[in-house]
Every structure is written in structure tokens, then in C-alpha cells.
Amino acid sequence: MTDGTGTTGDARPLVEVRGLTKSFGDLHVLRGIDLTVARGSVTVLIGPSGSGKTTLLRCLNSLEVPEAGTVRVDDVEVDMAARPSPALLRRLRATSGMVFQSHQLFPHRTALQNVTEGPVYAQRRPRARAEAEATALLAKVGLADKAGAYPHELSGGQQQRVGIARALALRPRLLLFDEPTSALDPETVGEVLSVMRDLAAEGWTMVVVTHEIRFARQVADHVMFMDGGVVVEEGRPGDVLGDPRQERTRRFLQRILDPL
Numbered sequence: 700m701t702d703g704t705g706t707t708g709d710a711r712p713l714v715e716v717r718g719l720t721k722s723f724g725d726l727h728v729l730r731g732i733d734l735t736v737a738r739g740s741v742t743v744l745i746g747p748s749g750s751g752k753t754t755l756l757r758c759l760n761s762l763e764v765p766e767a768g769t770v771r772v773d774d775v776e777v778d779m780a781a782r783p784s785p786a787l788l789r790r791l792r793a794t795s796g797m798v799f800q801s802h803q804l805f806p807h808r809t810a811l812q813n814v815t816e817g818p819v820y821a822q823r824r825p826r827a828r829a830e831a832e833a834t835a836l837l838a839k840v841g842l843a844d845k846a847g848a849y850p851h852e853l854s855g856g857q858q859q860r861v862g863i864a865r866a867l868a869l870r871p872r873l874l875l876f877d878e879p880t881s882a883l884d885p886e887t888v889g890e891v892l893s894v895m896r897d898l899a900a901e902g903w904t905m906v907v908v909t910h911e912i913r914f915a916r917q918v919a920d921h922v923m924f925m926d927g928g929v930v931v932e933e934g935r936p937g938d939v940l941g942d943p944r945q946e947r948t949r950r951f952l953q954r955i956l957d958p959l
């Protein structure tokens with residue numbers, strides 16, 4: 700479905716990942732990850748640098764192919780150990796839209812062109828309709844007046860909001876965010892988080908890597924702490940962030956909340 704409310708009639712969670720493993724050479728980056736994401740829920744993923752957060756998102760989006768494990772997003776199920784066909788991996792990729800940390804826009808295309816590129820070229824949708832939809836999406840992220848602007852004419856926060864509109868334009872069922880505010884000036888972080896908050900309120904299913912703990916407490920339904928390629932602790936934000944059970948989680952939170 701395209702409205703983010705997950706009304707496909709399927710009662711199962713939108714996302715189920717079981718036993719996901721991924722290595723780069725000798726480096727075991729994901730060591731058996733399980734992840735369940737309910738429809739219309741927001742999952743926040745936290746963890747130290749190198750713990751595998753980005754790799755996990757990239758596996759969900761088929762930008763990386765894991766060695767083993769299963770990934771199901773809605774009705775697309777992939778057994779990674781069974782040499783999935785490129786066509787099946789493309790179907791998996793089409794289920795989600797990803798927003799990256801930065802530098803995600805084509806520099807020589809306007810905001811509007813950046814948002815219409817995917818629908819027109821990858822999804823072969825009629826240009827006029829894709830442009831009308833892109834215009835509405837830019838308005839939705841507060842950038843109605845910036846449709847003709849090039850990325851270098853936009854602030855970092857505005858570029859990230861175009862990136863969000865671009866992900867939405869592909870009509871995904873799941874939105875993945877990889878530290879969408881970590882490269883921004885402090886004063887522009889809020890405008891991006893505010894768009895994400897609106898999307899969550901609309902019922903979009905989201906998996907968000909972020910260390911914005913206040914956002915996680917306010918918006919997340921579920922928080923996962925990863926370290927060394929495993930999920931160390933997960934649960935409700937009040938529990939995992941407010942009163943973690945694991946010493947590793949506690950130490951990590953102390954470090955990011957009080958870095959000095």
C-alpha cells in the first residue's frame with residue numbers, strides 16, 4: 700500500500716527478519732539478527748559505530764545480500780541462503796525507501812527532478828503524474844517553494860527533506876532512515892525530525908537508525924540496541940533508554956548522552 704498505513708489485509712507484522720548473517724571477508728558484521736516490525740510502528744536502532752546498523756538497513760533494502768537468514772517484508776519473502784534471484788531481490792528492494800545520512804541527491808538535478816527520477820525511470824510511471832505527486836510530496840515536507848532549487852541551493856535540512864520526499868515517491872511500504880540528522884547543523888535537525896514525526900503519526904512503518912534519544916523516546920514504539928553484530932537489548936523506549944537491563948546498553952547511553 701502507498702499510504703503508509705499498511706492496509707494490505709495481512710495480519711502479520713510488516714517485517715520479519717530471522718537469523719540474518721552478513722560478513723565482509725573475515726569480518727562478521729551481522730551475527731544472527733532477528734527483527735520484527737509491526738505495521739505502522741517506529742523502530743529505533745541504536746548502537747556504537749561499526750555495530751552493523753547500516754549493514755542491517757542495507758540488507759533490508761537489498762543493497763547488501765546476506766549469507767543466511769530470511770527477510771520478509773509484507774508479502775515478499777527471501778531466504779538468503781537459497782541464492783535468491785535478482786528479480787526477487789528487486790522485489791524486496793521495492794518494498795522499502797531509504798533515507799541516507801547525506802549526499803543522497805543528484806547534484807545536477809532540481810529538487811523536483813530528484814523526486815521524480817525514481818518513479819519515472821525505475822518505475823516507468825507517466826512523467827506528468829509523477830511530477831504532480833512529487834510536487835505534493837515536496838509540499839508535504841515543507842518545500843513547496845523549493846521545487847526548482849538545486850541541492851547546492853538548499854540547506855542540509857532541506858536536502859534531507861527532499862531525500863524523504865524522494866523515498867516516499869517510490870511508494871514504499873517501509874521507510875528506512877540511516878542517521879538522517881547526524882550530518883546536520885544543530886538548528887536544522889529539528890525540521891527533519893519534525894517531518895519524520897508527522898510520517899510516524901500518519902501511520903508509516905519506519906526503521907530509524909538515530910542517536911537522537913529524545914526523538915526515540917517520543918516517537919519510537921520499539922528500541923533495539925546492537926553491538927558487535929547482535930541485538931543486545933530491545934524493548935519499549937522507556938525501558939531500553941530509561942532503565943536498560945544490560946550493562947553494555949547502559950554504558951553506551953551514558954557515552955552518547957554525556958560524551959565528555
Ligand SMILES: Nc1ncnc2c1ncn2[C@@H]1O[C@H](COP(=O)(O)OP(=O)(O)OP(=O)(O)O)[C@@H](O)[C@H]1O
Pocket residue numbers: 723726728746747748749750751752753754755
Ligand atoms: N562494504 C563493506 N566492505 C567491508 N567492510 C564493510 C563494508 N560495509 C561495512 N563494513 C564494515 O562492517 C562493520 C559494520 O559497519 P556498519 O556501517 O554496518 O556499522 P554502523 O553500526 O552503521 O556504524 P556507524 O555508527 O559508524 O555508522 C564495520 O566494521 C565496517 O567497517
Ligand SMILES: [Mg+2]
Pocket residue numbers: 752753754877
Ligand atoms: Mg552506519
